[in-house]
Amino acid sequence: MLSIIDVERIRADFPILSRKVRNGKRLIYFDNAATTQKPRQVIDAIYNYYMNYNANIHRAVHQLSEEATEAYEGARSKVARFINAKDEEVVFVRNATEAINLVAYAWGRANIDAGDTIVVSEMEHHSNIVPWQLLAKEKGAKLHYIRIDYNADGGSSTSSSTINYSDDGSLIMDDLYDVISHAKVKLVAISHMSNVLGTINPVKEIVDICRDKGIRVLVDGAQSTPHMPIDVKDIDCDFFAFSAHKMLGPTGVGVLYAKRDILDAMDPFIGGGDMIREVHKHAASWNDLPWKFEAGTPNIADVIGFGAAIDYLNAIGMENVRAYEHQLTEYMLSRLMEVKGLRLYGSKEADRRGAVFSFNLADIHPHDLATILDEDGIAIRSGHHCAQPLMERLGVAATSRASLYIYNTREEIDRFIDSLERARLIFRVGG
Amino acid sequence: MSSADIYREIILDYYRNPRNYGRLEMPDVVVRDTNPLCGDEVEMHIKFEDGKIKDIRFNGKGCAISQASASMLTEMVMGKSLEEVKALGKQDILEALGLPNLGPARIKCALLSLKVFKLGIYSYLAEKIGESEASNIKEEASKLF
Numbered sequence: 001m002l003s004i005i006d007v008e009r010i011r012a013d014f015p016i017l018s019r020k021v022r023n024g025k026r027l028i029y030f031d032n033a034a035t036t037q038k039p040r041q042v043i044d045a046i047y048n049y050y051m052n053y054n055a056n057i058h059r060a061v062h063q064l065s066e067e068a069t070e071a072y073e074g075a076r077s078k079v080a081r082f083i084n085a086k087d088e089e090v091v092f093v094r095n096a097t098e099a100i101n102l103v104a105y106a107w108g109r110a111n112i113d114a115g116d117t118i119v120v121s122e123m124e125h126h127s128n129i130v131p132w133q134l135l136a137k138e139k140g141a142k143l144h145y146i147r148i149d150y151n152a153d154g155g156s157s158t159s160s161s162t163i164n165y166s167d168d169g170s171l172i173m174d175d176l177y178d179v180i181s182h183a184k185v186k187l188v189a190i191s192h193m194s195n196v197l198g199t200i201n202p203v204k205e206i207v208d209i210c211r212d213k214g215i216r217v218l219v220d221g222a223q224s225t226p227h228m229p230i231d232v233k234d235i236d237c238d239f240f241a242f243s244a245h246k247m248l249g250p251t252g253v254g255v256l257y258a259k260r261d262i263l264d265a266m267d268p269f270i271g272g273g274d275m276i277r278e279v280h281k282h283a284a285s286w287n288d289l290p291w292k293f294e295a296g297t298p299n300i301a302d303v304i305g306f307g308a309a310i311d312y313l314n315a316i317g318m319e320n321v322r323a324y325e326h327q328l329t330e331y332m333l334s335r336l337m338e339v340k341g342l343r344l345y346g347s348k349e350a351d352r353r354g355a356v357f358s359f360n361l362a363d364i365h366p367h368d369l370a371t372i373l374d375e376d377g378i379a380i381r382s383g384h385h386c387a388q389p390l391m392e393r394l395g396v397a398a399t400s401r402a403s404l405y406i407y408n409t410r411e412e413i414d415r416f417i418d419s420l421e422r423a424r425l426i427f428r429v430g431g
Numbered sequence: 432m433s434s435a436d437i438y439r440e441i442i443l444d445y446y447r448n449p450r451n452y453g454r455l456e457m458p459d460v461v462v463r464d465t466n467p468l469c470g471d472e473v474e475m476h477i478k479f480e481d482g483k484i485k486d487i488r489f490n491g492k493g494c495a496i497s498q499a500s501a502s503m504l505t506e507m508v509m510g511k512s513l514e515e516v517k518a519l520g521k522q523d524i525l526e527a528l529g530l531p532n533l534g535p536a537r538i539k540c541a542l543l544s545l546k547v548f549k550l551g552i553y554s555y556l557a558e559k560i561g562e563s564e565a566s567n568i569k570e571e572a573s574k575l576f
Contacts, residue, residue: 363447364495365493365494365495366494367469367471367493367494367496367537367540368438368494368495368496371434371437371536371537372434372438375433375434382469383468383469383470384470397470397472397492397493398469398470423434426434426435426438427438427443427495428440428443
């Protein structure tokens, strides 16, 4: 198969991919939905900041501060262009979780009232559930869940059966139509791509449905932004949240995008330095966007590192990232289908999903499976993936999850499948 | 320790055919704990008589190690005196499992059942002899992992 991207060249940029784990096994890193590895370019950018121009930003007139400010704000412009936003609509926070909490606190507390409804879905990560639970409780508002298309009883797995695809794990859009026609919905908060099922949700359509009713839409882009082109103006959502560390960048940096007029109308989330225009003993006025929301010294080094990650992804091209992962997804789906007793949760159509695969293998508990794979140098995740309401809906306590990125290969998928077969032998799974 | 060593026939047998699985009708103590990292769950029902473990059942869900460990533990303590079971330590469980050198990532799976059991003994004794007198058992339980 002709590859869309030069994977070997990409792999050479990631020092960690050449390390050995568990007695000399080459690392196969399939835990990218949790966090991705970092290319040398990102590590160098952070190193270079600390080595050569470490200084606090915005306030000083000396050269180092000027350089640091330029690099920090330059990273903001890169992020803005990456998602087709304006610079002042990009607020740096710690992670996607903090971005969502910022909205819940600064926008939610001013705009959600008793009796209002906040809509989420059954496939949300805890980070897009708990902030709304807290807000709903405080305000006496309601939390409504859009269900997913899934039949927990259908396709039960036995050790001798072949792969059993559950229903495809997409949103039941009728639920959305239904709730907005009956309840006073103020906000729909929805993931762009599920961190468990890989489902890509029709966020543009959701915004269309909500627009006429004046309902605000927050899109959790933590899983989508690393893997596909994002255009927030095209989606037309009001809020969009994502994290740097899931897209080759460092930990400790997240982004909240919000429409300019909404940010203008919002009060600050955290008070302190850098977010003010003037402070008097009993009153203060706020700085311009986006600094109004960036109190205190920010994570300068890692924001600069994030800028390098954006450069790296742009050099590959996000269309190419998506196309390559689409190929990997098709291959992975076809290989998973060969494993007896394996049950996949989510769509089997590569067009409708990203390269994150949650599954269970016969009666092997995900933690046991992860232990066996780890012995072969393969890093996967096992557990509830911070999506316990979804686990409940799927009728399982936990799943195993393999999640891929641009540096993963078909050969790694082959070794992963071999390891699943070894697990079947160790657990003496029949069939 | 390789997976082939960890998942020996005996562990798989206890995982798939757990002994003393279920609930008691009239337990003196019901105690449950989870391992939030893994989501492993173990609940124990214990009945005491004349200073002994008269009967014990467990239920829960989780990996092979956590469930096999819980089942083995119920067999180890059945009919034993309180003094005997209070002395149980983590090495006893690991040896019973045949996994004396279990790594840090999985040792919690093996020891969850002992933690639950110790908390069960604590809650029984706290009522019998007072919370402060029994507090060392609670402390032991919380120090397991």
